[in-house]
Amino acid sequence: MAYIITIANEKGGVSKTTSTISLGAALVESGSKVLLVDLDSQANLTLALGTEPEKVQRSVVNVLMESTPMSSIIQETGIPNLFIAPSNHEMGVAERFLPTRSGYEQLLRKALYSLPESFDFIIIDCPPFMGAVTINALTAADLLVIPTQAEYFSIYAIRNMMGLIRRVRSQSNPTLTYRILLTMFDRRNRIHRTLAEQLHSTFANGLLTSRVEIDTKLRESSITGLPIIYQFPKSRAAIQYRALAQEIMEYAKEE
Amino acid sequence: MAYIITIANEKGGVSKTTSTISLGAALVESGSKVLLVDLDSQANLTLALGTEPEKVQRSVVNVLMESTPMSSIIQETGIPNLFIAPSNHEMGVAERFLPTRSGYEQLLRKALYSLPESFDFIIIDCPPFMGAVTINALTAADLLVIPTQAEYFSIYAIRNMMGLIRRVRSQSNPTLTYRILLTMFDRRNRIHRTLAEQLHSTFANGLLTSRVEIDTKLRESSITGLPIIYQFPKSRAAIQYRALAQEIMEYAKEE
Numbered sequence A, B: 001m002a003y004i005i006t007i008a009n010e011k012g013g014v015s016k017t018t019s020t021i022s023l024g025a026a027l028v029e030s031g032s033k034v035l036l037v038d039l040d041s042q043a044n045l046t047l048a049l050g051t052e053p054e055k056v057q058r059s060v061v062n063v064l065m066e067s068t069p070m071s072s073i074i075q076e077t078g079i080p081n082l083f084i085a086p087s088n089h090e091m092g093v094a095e096r097f098l099p100t101r102s103g104y105e106q107l108l109r110k111a112l113y114s115l116p117e118s119f120d121f122i123i124i125d126c127p128p129f130m131g132a133v134t135i136n137a138l139t140a141a142d143l144l145v146i147p148t149q150a151e152y153f154s155i156y157a158i159r160n161m162m163g164l165i166r167r168v169r170s171q172s173n174p175t176l177t178y179r180i181l182l183t184m185f186d187r188r189n190r191i192h193r194t195l196a197e198q199l200h201s202t203f204a205n206g207l208l209t210s211r212v213e214i215d216t217k218l219r220e221s222s223i224t225g226l227p228i229i230y231q232f233p234k235s236r237a238a239i240q241y242r243a244l245a246q247e248i249m250e251y252a253k254e255e
């Protein structure tokens, strides 16, 4: 049974998509078979792995709205053992009409549980919106990773998210656990250092030990369609996402 | 009649909220009376101006869903001539149920047009989601300002937005015009410089002359609840947002 990781935060631009790709590739590098699932109508994950979202005929939207089997929409990425379930700009349709179906929050979990292929990890990238689509991802998750910047609005968003986690635990996923990932961290910035300490004292064990610092090479790799660990294997970001992959693998083993 | 500016981009974290506050304050400083409207369920605009969203009983949600008069929810901000129509975390409800009402996209425009008070400018902050709430803001707008970073996913988002602008023009707001604002620009970064040139050659006059560079003082001012031009009046960001205000005032005069 695959270990399912959801990457979500209502706050926009906190490195959800970048973390999904980078962590996925680092897990593949250490020998795992990984499926990445794009739930965002922006389809940045699909785009970053080299597929033009406009050209995607069948996507996760069909899986959620028409019970299309997930395995029929999975594509290769050109990187062995890394696969993607792509999104396209129809995802807004799912956001609007899913809530009209009873039990809608379980649709993604059912689709992932009935996959014939065996993956070691499934990582789900979410839109910056806490609607029906993200609730599906929280219901399906073994672990919720919340990327956050050490900035005021991002930290405020975590507080809000705690309420949603409690609700999902009581309604559809009692074993949902979360871990916070500090991203885009600039150690030279006083605000970043102060707010990172605040995160540490507020969340203690809820915060992953691994953190990802600002690294402009991540911007370059999103343009070329290659995950950072392949494009710049010795970069600071590649090293830090490998450490994150190790920590996540340890965490998954303990579960 | 107030000049209505909508600040929107599906891409998250491109400085929509920061630009709304900073531009609003710079317009007030040059003698205008300004209303800021928070349409985001994150309610970062409301929070940044010192109001705890959990304590907001009546918000823009009531205006959209129950035809509450806009003037009855407008609050002062402590800065003379700067007012706010606050949001709270119920805005997700509007996102879900507005589309069931025919003509739903005109609700915000009607509410703003029937305001008894006279404002010179109304600036609307949007969530990073192109749903019913953002469509209301596009329908109400005289000018759409699209903040963007000089980064790959942000620029891709602009391409998508052009389709939505065409649709809104043909359905509910024929005179909608847009201008792109380059934000969080780091002139030392090669990717930023290259992609900024690309933006210039692709969009030419569609790009505002003013640009806002990376300035950590903006992070500080979002914590204290004071717009940058009051907290750090001589900072680079304060100077750049004042220049933006001048350019917008020129543009509004020509219309």
Ligand SMILES: Nc1ncnc2c1ncn2[C@@H]1O[C@H](COP(=O)(O)OP(=O)(O)OP(=O)(O)O)[C@@H](O)[C@H]1O
Pocket (backbone or CB within 6 Å): A011, A012, A013, A014, A015, A016, A017, A018, A019, A040, A044, A126, A127, A128, A183, A184, A185, A212, A213, A214, A215, A216, A218, A219, A222, A237, B010, B011, B012, B013, B128, B151, B152, B153, B154
């Ligand atoms: N550690 C980092 N250092 C430098 N740039 C980064 C880093 N992580 C992400 N970025 C860049 O920051 C921007 C935002 O990241 P990304 O798009 O992954 O965030 P997101 O949370 O997925 O955004 P959205 O809310 O729009 O889905 C992107 O342009 C990305 O290339």
Ligand SMILES: Nc1ncnc2c1ncn2[C@@H]1O[C@H](COP(=O)(O)OP(=O)(O)OP(=O)(O)O)[C@@H](O)[C@H]1O
Pocket (backbone or CB within 6 Å): A010, A011, A012, A013, A128, A151, A152, A153, A154, B011, B012, B013, B014, B015, B016, B017, B018, B019, B040, B042, B044, B126, B127, B128, B183, B184, B185, B212, B213, B214, B215, B216, B218, B219, B222, B237
């Ligand atoms: N020019 C700038 N220099 C440095 N930091 C900035 C700048 N503009 C915005 N920021 C910071 O970047 C983060 C993102 O900005 P902001 O929250 O305004 O973006 P947004 O587009 O409103 O995000 P969302 O999509 O979540 O609504 C905030 O923490 C803000 O303080």
Ligand SMILES: [Mg+2]
Pocket (backbone or CB within 6 Å): A016, A017, A018, A040, A044, A126
């Ligand atoms: Mg993303």
Ligand SMILES: [Mg+2]
Pocket (backbone or CB within 6 Å): B016, B017, B018, B040, B044, B126
């Ligand atoms: Mg915002």
